[in-house]
Amino acid sequence: MVHSLLKIGAAAIVSVALASLLSSCWYAKQAAHFLAERASAVPVERVASNPGTPPETVAMLETVDRVRRFAVDRVGLSPTRNYTRYVALDRDYVADVVSACAADSFERYRWRYPVLGELPYKGFYDKADANREAKRLKEAGLDVIVRQVEAFSSLGYFKDPLYSFMVGSDEDELAELVIHESAHATLFVKGADQFNEGFATFVGRRGAELYLDERYGPDSTQAARRRARMADGRAFVGFIRGTAALLEEAYADESVGRDARLERKAAVIAERASLFAAERERLFDGEAYRRFDMSTINNAYIDLYRLYEDDLSLFDAWFDRVAGGSLPVFVSALSALALTEKKRVTMAMAERLGLASDAVP
Numbered sequence: 001m002v003h004s005l006l007k008i009g010a011a012a013i014v015s016v017a018l019a020s021l022l023s024s025c026w027y028a029k030q031a032a033h034f035l036a037e038r039a040s041a042v043p044v045e046r047v048a049s050n051p052g053t054p055p056e057t058v059a060m061l062e063t064v065d066r067v068r069r070f071a072v073d074r075v076g077l078s079p080t081r082n083y084t085r086y087v088a089l090d091r092d093y094v095a096d097v098v099s100a101c102a103a104d105s106f107e108r109y110r111w112r113y114p115v116l117g118e119l120p121y122k123g124f125y126d127k128a129d130a131n132r133e134a135k136r137l138k139e140a141g142l143d144v145i146v147r148q149v150e151a152f153s154s155l156g157y158f159k160d161p162l163y164s165f166m167v168g169s170d171e172d173e174l175a176e177l178v179i180h181e182s183a184h185a186t187l188f189v190k191g192a193d194q195f196n197e198g199f200a201t202f203v204g205r206r207g208a209e210l211y212l213d214e215r216y217g218p219d220s221t222q223a224a225r226r227r228a229r230m231a232d233g234r235a236f237v238g239f240i241r242g243t244a245a246l247l248e249e250a251y252a253d254e255s256v257g258r259d260a261r262l263e264r265k266a267a268v269i270a271e272r273a274s275l276f277a278a279e280r281e282r283l284f285d286g287e288a289y290r291r292f293d294m295s296t297i298n299n300a301y302i303d304l305y306r307l308y309e310d311d312l313s314l315f316d317a318w319f320d321r322v323a324g325g326s327l328p329v330f331v332s333a334l335s336a337l338a339l340t341e342k343k344r345v346t347m348a349m350a351e352r353l354g355l356a357s358d359a360v361p
Contacts (some may be wrong), residue, residue, distance in 0.1 A: 005132055005242060006109075021234040022205060025167040025236050026129075026226070027193075029125075029126070029129070030123065030124065030125060033125035034125070035160075035163075036163070037087055037125075038091045038158055038159075040088075040144035040295040041085035041086060041087045041159070041161045042085060042086050042087075043085055044061045044064075044065070044083075044084055044085060044086050044162065044261050045085065046061070047061060047086045048061050051312070053239070054167075055165050056168060057164075057167050060087070060162070060166055060167045060168075060169070060174070061162070063171055063174055063175075064083050064162055064174060064178055066167075067174065067175045067178045067179065068082075068083055068084075068178060070175075070207075070214075071178065071182045071207060071248060074207075074210060074211075074327070074328070074330055074333040075093055075179060075182075075207045075210070075328065076129075076327055076328030076329075076330075077179070077182045077183060077185070077186045077203070078185060078186040080180075080182065080185050081159045081161075081162065081240075082159055082160040082185060082192065083160060083162050083178060083207070083247065084159060084181065085159055085161040085162070085352075086161060086162050086163075086164070087161045087162070087163050087164065088164040089163055089164055089165060091165070092151055093148035093149060093150050093165065094125075094148075094150060094151060094152065094163060095120065095123045095124060095125050095148075095149055095152070096121050096123070096124050096125075096131075096146055096147070096148055096149075097121050097123045097124070097130070097146070097148075097149050098121065098123075098124070098130050098133045098134050098137070098144065098145070098146050099120060099121045099144070099145050099147075099164065099300050099303070099304060100134075100142040100145075100300050101142060101143045101144075101146045101298075101299040101300040101302075101303045102142060102143070102299065103141055103142060103262060103265075103298075103299060104251055104262055104265065105251045105263040105299070105304055106244070106247075106251070106257050106299055106306065107249065108136065108303060109142055110118040117190055117191050118191070119193055120193060120303075120307065121150070123153045130146050131146065134146050141302075142300070143298035143299040143300040144300050145298065147304075148249070150165070150166070150177070151161070151163070151177055152181070160181060160185075168224075170223065171212075171222065172209075172211070172212055172225075172226045173208075173209065173231065174206050174282045175212070176204045176205060176207070177204070177206035177213045179203060179207035179208060179211075180200045180201065180202075180203065181200070182206030183199060183200040183203040183204060183207075183331075184196065184200050186331065186335065187199060187331070187334065187335050187338060189338050193277050193307065197307050197308050198308070198312055198314075199306050199313060199315065199334060201268065201312065201328065202312055202315040202319070203330075203331065204318075205230070206267070206319070206327055207327060208226070209223075209226065210327060212226055217297055218334045228285050228287065231285070232283075232284045232285055232286045232288075232289050235283045235284060235289070236277075236283075236284070236289050236292075237309045239272075239276060239283070239294075240297075240302055240305045240309075241274045241305070241358055242272075242310070243297070243302060244269065244302050244305070244306060245267070246268045246272070247268055247269075248267060248270060249304070250264040250265060250300070251265075265299075269293065269294075269297060269298075272294060273293070273294040273295035276292075276294040277294070280292075284318050289361065305344070317335070318330065
């Protein structure tokens with residue numbers, strides 16, 4: 001989840017920039033940063049062939065090139081020119097993204113973008129701007145989270161680059177990132193943020209697992225290390241999901257007012273934080289999860305996991321029962337399903353407008 005959310009905001013920025021509709025200060029500022037960053041990108045071949053390039057940077061570029069080809073040949077994703085250019089940054093992430101949620105329910109706050117419609121996140125290249133947006137939403141009574149993202153997809157509008165801070169990343173994390181974002185470039189359904197994120201998350205994880213198995217073997221040290229990290233992730237998600245279920249129960253009680261729901265929310269989070277502290281050594285192998293302060297979470301934080309993790313079991317079932325465990329079949333089948341649904345909706349609209357069926361593309 002750490003590399004996820006500016007992808008949609010960037011696409012909105014690009015669509016507006018290309019349409020020259022820069023009347024909004026936010027659009028103008030983000031577009032300027034976005035385009036300036038893209039203008040500074042250097043072809044990876046030039047970086048790799050430069051004698052002054054550190055070996056670890058060359059190794060990262062070679063890994064990404066290998067994963068890009070793997071994503072097309074073995075995962076079935078669309079070929080793109082993404083990750084063929086390199087950007088040197090003076091920080092270790094791309095942008096800050098704001099998400100918000102009602103304080104006494106899991107009702108998501110959404111921003112409206114041209115072309116893409118409403119989406120539950122907004123990206124900022126300037127951290128101060130993100131903090132100002134977060135402050136505005138908090139003052140409106142919402143739960144808010146500001147997080148750093150390490151990559152995003154512009155959904156085919158531009159060539160998405162690699163960044164200098166990716167050097168030193170574990171190979172499986174690079175593979176998951178590249179495949180995740182490539183999945184967005186392969187299939188994106190307007191207005192279906194839950195489906196889009198679930199699809200990319202599932203494909204990114206399964207693709208990275210397959211990549212390691214084929215490159216090093218399922219019994220390799222690399223594969224074992226990833227399995228341990230993924231097991232920690234599943235345990236953490238399970239704990240968050242359990243917390244969300246308790247909160248949903250509290251929020252569903254319409255016999256009490258907002259203040260009472262907020263009191264119950266605080267009690268649930270405190271109880272869960274205490275349980276987490278007691279269970280962390282048993283639940284997790286990795287120190288990152290063991291050090292997490294569960295008392296700091298809010299609805300916006302929990303809802304990120306609802307967005308990315310809630311329906312992955314449906315993708316698992318489709319992968320096993322429909323795709324027969326084949327990622328290319330899985331990607332192809334879901335892409336065809338999305339196209340069929342889009343066609344069905346278009347046909348229904350045409351019928352209501354009195355258009356002939358052969359007029360529908």
